[in-house]
Amino acid sequence: LEFVSWKERKAVAAALKAIYRATDADAGERALEAFAAGPWGGKYPAIAMAWRRNWAAVIPFFAFADDVRRIVYTTNAIEALNAKLRRAVRTRGHFPTDESAMKRLYLVLNLATKDWKMPPREWGMARAQLAILFEDRFTLA
Structure with missing residues (x-):
């Protein structure tokens, strides 16, 4: 667009x-x-x-079912996470090493996971479809 x-x-x-x-x-x-x-x-x-x-x-x-496609093309959660990561890097300004930047991003990701209370409404059906399609690679998390 x-x-x-x-x-x-x-x-x-x-x-x-x-x-x-x-x-x-x-x-x-x-x-x-x-x-x-x-x-x-x-x-x-x-x-x-x-x-x-x-x-x-x-x-x-x-090739995927409607439930999986709906989860894939809904990018709100991804965009929100990217915004948190960008904000964490932008407020710091610069980093002395790449390792320090990775540590900062790791900590932001750990804090972000605490905000994830409820999965999207379609996630249950999408997870079932993914388990059927990728049974050898699918693990329950």
């Missing part, structure tokens, strides 16, 4: 939902073509071009 003006972001994001909420890769590709042919695709052709350029990386996303 970096190509879109602030006033139109919600509407363009709503139009893009049809792509990543598609049932499979073919339906997603049809939704991408519909977006490109629609009014937003005409106004912002760079969005459809970016999706097409990265389509090979998007296709594996469709």
Whole structure:
């Protein structure tokens, strides 16, 4: 959405939902073509071009169930954690060694885990799907 003006972001994001909420890769590709042919695709052709350029990386996303996909494309928790890490580094300013920076990030991560009270609503079903798909690599934490 970096190509879109602030006033139109919600509407363009709503139009893009049809792509990543598609049932499979073919339906997603049809939704991408519909977006490109629609009014937003005409106004912002760079969005459809970016999706097409990265389509090979998007296709594996469709192999997962809806519950897993919902957890994957919801980045609020990741963005919040990244903000905490950036804030910790920015307030310090500089570090004498790389090891001191890693220690600071380690401590911030340990403090951040105390704030994680409740998992996202979809996590239970997503965890079950991941346990089925990756049974040899999946460990309960």
